[in-house]
Amino acid sequence: xxxxxxxxxxxxxxxxxxxxxxxxxxxxxxxxxxxxxxxxxxxxxxxxxxxxxxxxxxxxxxxxxxxxxxxxxxxxxxxxxxxxxxxxxxxxxxxxxxxxxxxxxxxxxxxxxxxxxxxxxxxxxxxxxxxxxxxxxxxxxxxxxxxxxxxxxxxxxxxxxxxxxxxxxxxxxxxxxxxxxxxxxxxxxxxxxxxxxxxxxxxxxxxxxxxxxxxxxxxxxxxxxxxxxxxxxxxxxxxxxxxxxxxxxxxxxxxxxxxxxxxxxxxxxxxxxxxxxxxxxxxxxxxxxxxxxxxxxxxxxxxxxxxxxxxxxxxxxxxxxxxxxxxxxxxxxxxxxxxxxxxxxxxxxxxxxxxxxxxxxxxxxxxxxxxxxxxxxxxxxxxxxxxxxxxxxxxxxxxxxxxxxxxxxxxxxxxxxxxxxxxxxxxxxxxxxxxxxxxxxxxxxxxxxxxxxxxxxxxxxxxxxxxxxxxxxxxxxxxxxxxxxxxxxxxxxxxxxxxxxxxxxxxxxxxxxxxxxxxxxxxxxxxxxxxxxxxxxxxxxxxxxxxxxxxxxxxxxxxxxxxxxxxxxxxxxxxxxxxxxxxxxxxxxxxxxxxxxxxxxxxxxxxxxxxxxxxxxxxxxxxxxxxxxxxxxxxxxxxxxxxxxxxxxxxxxxxxxxxxxxxxxxxxxxxxxxxxxxxxxxxxxxxxxxxxxxxxxxxxxxxxxxxxxxxxxxxxxxxxxxxxxxxxxxxxxxxxxxxx
DNA sequence: TACCTCCACGTTTTT
DNA sequence: CGTGGAGGTA
Numbered sequence: 001x002x003x004x005x006x007x008x009x010x011x012x013x014x015x016x017x018x019x020x021x022x023x024x025x026x027x028x029x030x031x032x033x034x035x036x037x038x039x040x041x042x043x044x045x046x047x048x049x050x051x052x053x054x055x056x057x058x059x060x061x062x063x064x065x066x067x068x069x070x071x072x073x074x075x076x077x078x079x080x081x082x083x084x085x086x087x088x089x090x091x092x093x094x095x096x097x098x099x100x101x102x103x104x105x106x107x108x109x110x111x112x113x114x115x116x117x118x119x120x121x122x123x124x125x126x127x128x129x130x131x132x133x134x135x136x137x138x139x140x141x142x143x144x145x146x147x148x149x150x151x152x153x154x155x156x157x158x159x160x161x162x163x164x165x166x167x168x169x170x171x172x173x174x175x176x177x178x179x180x181x182x183x184x185x186x187x188x189x190x191x192x193x194x195x196x197x198x199x200x201x202x203x204x205x206x207x208x209x210x211x212x213x214x215x216x217x218x219x220x221x222x223x224x225x226x227x228x229x230x231x232x233x234x235x236x237x238x239x240x241x242x243x244x245x246x247x248x249x250x251x252x253x254x255x256x257x258x259x260x261x262x263x264x265x266x267x268x269x270x271x272x273x274x275x276x277x278x279x280x281x282x283x284x285x286x287x288x289x290x291x292x293x294x295x296x297x298x299x300x301x302x303x304x305x306x307x308x309x310x311x312x313x314x315x316x317x318x319x320x321x322x323x324x325x326x327x328x329x330x331x332x333x334x335x336x337x338x339x340x341x342x343x344x345x346x347x348x349x350x351x352x353x354x355x356x357x358x359x360x361x362x363x364x365x366x367x368x369x370x371x372x373x374x375x376x377x378x379x380x381x382x383x384x385x386x387x388x389x390x391x392x393x394x395x396x397x398x399x400x401x402x403x404x405x406x407x408x409x410x411x412x413x414x415x416x417x418x419x420x421x422x423x424x425x426x427x428x429x430x431x432x433x434x435x436x437x438x439x440x441x442x443x444x445x446x447x448x449x450x451x452x453x454x455x456x457x458x459x460x461x462x463x464x465x466x467x468x469x470x471x472x473x474x475x476x477x478x479x480x481x482x483x484x485x486x487x488x489x490x491x492x493x494x495x496x497x498x499x500x501x502x503x504x505x506x507x508x509x510x511x512x513x514x515x516x517x518x519x520x521x522x523x524x525x526x527x528x529x530x531x532x533x534x535x536x537x538x539x540x541x542x543x544x545x546x547x548x549x550x551x552x553x554x555x556x557x558x559x560x561x562x563x564x565x566x567x568x569x570x571x572x573x574x575x576x577x578x579x580x581x582x583x584x585x586x587x588x589x590x591x592x593x594x595x596x597x598x599x600x601x602x603x604x605x606x607x608x609x610x611x612x613x614x615x616x617x618x619x620x621x622x623x624x625x626x627x628x629x630x631x632x633x634x635x636x637x638x639x640x641x642x643x644x645x646x647x648x649x650x651x652x653x654x655x656x657x658x659x660x661x662x663x664x665x666x667x668x669x670x671x672x673x674x675x676x677x678x679x680x681x682x683x684x685x686x687x688x689x690x691x692x693x694x695x696x697x698x699x700x701x702x703x704x705x706x707x708x709x710x711x712x713x714x715x716x717x718x719x720x721x722x723x724x725x726x727x728x729x730x731x732x733x734x735x736x737x738x739x740x
Numbered sequence: 741t742a743c744c745t746c747c748a749c750g751t752t753t754t755t
Numbered sequence: 756c757g758t759g760g761a762g763g764t765a
Contacts, residue, residue: 061754061755062754062755063754063755088754088755089755090754090755091755112755114755115753115754115755186755187754187755188755190755191755222754251752252752252753252754254751254752254753255752255753255754353751353752354750354751354752355751355752356750356751356756356757359756359757376753413741413742415741417741544755545755546755547754547755563751563752563753564752565751565752565753566752566753584751587751587752588751589751589752590751590752599752603752624756625750625756626749626750626756626757627756627757628756
């Protein structure tokens with residue numbers, strides 16, 4: 001039994017899985033069996049080391065990762081995973097706070113704000129302060145609040161240095177007060193509140209410390225300061241943290257991730273072991289060599305080199321397109337070829353640095369009749385109609401939730417306009433009560449008051465009618481009774497919204513209380529499926545914490561389109577990385593940021609290591625961006641990959657723009673590939689040392705940029721758009737052009 | 741209240 | 756170019 005568990009592990013994997021009681025940092029390279037090691041470690045602890053499943057805490061970054069861990073674990077062990085604390089940081093903190101809501105000073109039915117709810121709340125608070133949202137962009141204030149919370153800082157602890165941040169901090173303070181009044185918490189608050197609860201409350205802290213001797217963390221490089229503090233707090237001196245991560249795949253620094261948590265691990269956990277998993281089971285050698293070479297240009301690294309027992313495989317295919325349209329056309333052609341060879345579409349990924357780049361690709365794919373799926377769109381629980389229905393439900397669960405009330409008090413419209421709402425808010429401020437209480441006891445007079453009375457009776461009627469009903473019937477009654485469906489019936493594209501509302505009822509019906517309910521759990525964190533209110537709260541928390549798969553329509557054989565960020569953790573047989581241009585990838589904004597280029601390089605490393613067998617890197621000389629054609633040179637990342645690993649498939653010999661020989665100098669073989677006249681132009685221009693998009697100066701015409709080229713050798717001519725002199729064709733042999 | 745037009749903006753994003 | 760938000764008008 002035990003041996004089968006460990007069968008097939010390589011020596012470092014085996015060492016990691018069977019470590020004694022110590023803290024450990026597992027540096028797991030891309031495709032090195034990270035998830036396998038993590039889950040096998042859990043299984044090993046339970047089976048061989050007789051650790052009780054309830055004595056383990058495993059924390060991930062995403063719900064998907066948590067689900068996968070649970071699935072794999074139940075396949076490995078004949079145990080009930082229900083009582084186990086495996087989940088996301090936010091999910092586990094929610095669980096903790098529900099179980100100890102009194103100690104955490106929260107109402108039992110506290111609700112969770114997602115980012116858009118949080119933004120509305122910020123706007124509302126700023127409005128009450130009469131803060132100019134021109135001068136203080138709400139998004140920036142929202143970021144300020146979240147960022148401070150993620151550093152463990154309450155408003156009272158924020159060190160404000162200037163008037164601007166002092167003012168934002170005032171919003172922060174009032175925002176927190178308002179959340180507290182309403183009984184709502186934002187995402188960062190879940191973590192901070194749980195952290196403070198355990199810091200302050202010694203009894204609880206010791207209870208959980210005594211319980212969780214083993215704490216396992218996935219994607220450790222993505223943890224922020226607060227999450228790290230939370231881990232350390234729970235670990236105390238006597239427990240063991242098993243952290244798995246890859247500093248080379250840290251690409252969320254912009255969102256608060258502190259890869260530095262990895263670098264300080266052995267300082268904070270004295271005696272911690274460090275194990276590197278460097279054998280890659282995913283990619284062929286050339287792909288890994290390219291990735292290794294690229295990432296070696298980063299200075300801030302723990303240091304790791306992937307290797308594979310497989311052969312070198314193919315070279316990386318590099319395609320230079322005259323334009324983004326040609327690039328898309330080439331990709332479509334190649335996809336067709338791959339499919340003709342029998343590759344499934346789902347095994348092919350089209351990656352890009354930023355979402356805006358998907359449009360051209362989608363257009364080309366659509367035109368070619370190839371089915372594709374774009375990741376990163378609007379998610380189920382974020383849809384307008386779903387948020388509305390959830391707001392009705394939230395209001396029933398917790399009437400103090402002003403945000404929920406404001407969302408639906410006049411949706412569908414019932415004659416409560418901006419003025420009525422404003423006077424309601426004023427009255428609430430005067431009386432120091434929630435909007436709901438004000439609407440009940442101190443409604444404004446006149447017609448507005450009458451409409452508000454109708455709304456109050458609607459909500460009360462709904463609340464009474466669903467008391468004691470099972471979850472699905474509650475949701476069904478509210479979706480129906482709210483007249484949301486009737487409203488969408490009259491809308492032009494309301495049919496899909498109605499479908500989604502029906503889908504919400506289904507989601508409630510299949511909402512799995514089993515995952516949450518463990519009768520044997522020693523703490524009170526379990527949700528009793530027979531307690532309708534508890535189930536409703538759990539469902540609403542689920543809606544906020546797990547916004548749902550991006551889109552339906554999964555399952556069918558479709559190409560996978562996504563940003564490089566979204567591709568982290570996935571793998572594909574063939575991968576196209578498009579838009580490999582300076583300014584796009586690395587993104588121009590990153591160049592001004594501290595460590596920005598290194599993060600871009602890590603991102604590129606992620607992109608390269610997604611591919612198992614075939615990897616395409618494509619770029620375009622010209623690209624439509626923000627409504628105008630822009631000219632970029634190919635990404636510097638090409639220069640960081642050894643030449644012999646690259647194969648230029650459209651054989652454009654090219655000298656670099658700055659005059660030196662490019663890393664492609666040795667390629668001259670001609671093969672297929674799209675392109676038309678403009679391709680010929682690019683050949684002409686680049687062969688002569690000039691390229692489209694290059695800035696030049698002319699002794700007579702002054703400064704300009706090359707916009708086109710034709711001919712070769714003595715006939716080569718370039719078209720230059722001069723700042724002052726307009727567009728002119730110049731023969732290269734005679735014109736005294738120089739690079740600017 | 742609803743619709744329309746104009747303007748600003750444009751990296752990555754989970755919970 | 757395309758979108759989303761804001762503000763103005765019917």
